[in-house]
Amino acid sequence: MEQPRNKEVVEPPKNLATGVLVLLTAKQGVTREQVMKFMPAEIRATMRLYLDGAIQQWYARGDGKGAVFILNCKDVTEAETIVAGLPLSSENLLDHQYIPIGPLAPLGALLGGPAARAA
Amino acid sequence: MKFMIPFLVAMVPLASVAQSQSGTAPGLPSVAIPKTTEVLVIQTPRQGVTFQQVMAVIPAEIRATVNLYLDGKIREWYSRGDGKGVVFLVDANTEDEARNIMETLPLAKEHLMDTEYIPVGPLMPLRALMGPGAQP
Numbered sequence: 001m002e003q004p005r006n007k008e009v010v011e012p013p014k015n016l017a018t019g020v021l022v023l024l025t026a027k028q029g030v031t032r033e034q035v036m037k038f039m040p041a042e043i044r045a046t047m048r049l050y051l052d053g054a055i056q057q058w059y060a061r062g063d064g065k066g067a068v069f070i071l072n073c074k075d076v077t078e079a080e081t082i083v084a085g086l087p088l089s090s091e092n093l094l095d096h097q098y099i100p101i102g103p104l105a106p107l108g109a110l111l112g113g114p115a116a117r118a119a
Numbered sequence: 120m121k122f123m124i125p126f127l128v129a130m131v132p133l134a135s136v137a138q139s140q141s142g143t144a145p146g147l148p149s150v151a152i153p154k155t156t157e158v159l160v161i162q163t164p165r166q167g168v169t170f171q172q173v174m175a176v177i178p179a180e181i182r183a184t185v186n187l188y189l190d191g192k193i194r195e196w197y198s199r200g201d202g203k204g205v206v207f208l209v210d211a212n213t214e215d216e217a218r219n220i221m222e223t224l225p226l227a228k229e230h231l232m233d234t235e236y237i238p239v240g241p242l243m244p245l246r247a248l249m250g251p252g253a254q255p
Contacts, residue, residue, distance in 0.1 A: 017200030021159075023237070043244050062155040062238030075200075099161065100200025106181050 017100035019056060020079035025066035030093045038087040045086050054082050066094070076100055153240025157194060158217035161235040163204035168231045179225040192220050204232070214238055 026035060049055045057070040071079045076098040088094050164173055187193045195208040211217035214236040226232050 014202050015198040015200050019197075020200075021161075021197075021206055039244065040247065043247050046242075047245070047248060058242045059157075059159070059239035060153040060241060060243045062153060062240055064152050067242060067244075068159060068237065068239050099206065101197035101206050102200055103198060104184075104196040104205065105198040106177055107185070109178065109181050110185070 013105070015105050016102040017074055018102040019100075020071045020073050020076055021099040021101050022069040022071055022079055022083055023066070023097040023099075024069070024083070024089075024094050025061075027093055027095050034091075034093055035088065038091055038093070041087040049082065049086075070101070153243050155212050155238040156240045157238075158209045158211045158214060159237040159239050160207040160209050160217060160221055161204070161237070162207075162221075162226075162232045163199075165231060165233050173226065173231060176225045176229055176231065183224050187220065187224070208239075212238075 046055070046058070050058065054072055055069055056072045059068040060066075061068060069083075071082055073079050073082065079098050080096075083089050083096060089096065164170075184193065184196070188196065192210050193207050194210050197206040198204075199206060207221075209217045209220055211220060217236050217238075218234075221227055221234060221236075227234065
């Protein structure tokens, strides 16, 4: 984790990550039958991850195209390892997007400091 | 496991199924599609937008964001660990409702952000663990 930088920097600062948002969608060309074959195992493995505390939040997408998880891990590598153990992913049937997330850093400005004074 | 099949079919994420505006996928039974309980919003600065451009609006953005939270519109808020924006879970039942909320924010008004909206709801596949009597 990097130290907070002053406001002269041009690069956005890296932020603390307390979890990883994972977007899972079926790969293009994957058929319903291919997915169905592994779905019972996928459901059970997902529930086990939740019971192990690895899955903090789980959602189905409203468009029916997949699922969204928030995982309890500190970086994308750890999240990838967790998700790779799920049947649909180990069978290479899903596209994955990983976004590390953490505290909404700009709220720090409410405590005072340069950004707050600018407001 | 045979009893599970109707439920399993219902929740398969099918890339081939076109997304409709209403959020329902034709060809999937209605049990497949969760009720949208919130909308995931992923915001990243547009290509070419500088850190300084964003920072100029951030004081107003913070205050407007906290006001949305205090109004109950933002359920969860996160910074991206890669520094490329924010992730919100917005209290909305449709993408349009979420868009109307988010477009009140200063960074959006200045057209500085790309925004992705993903309606989400209960993880419907879990119904399969409920056994044969688990009709919706």
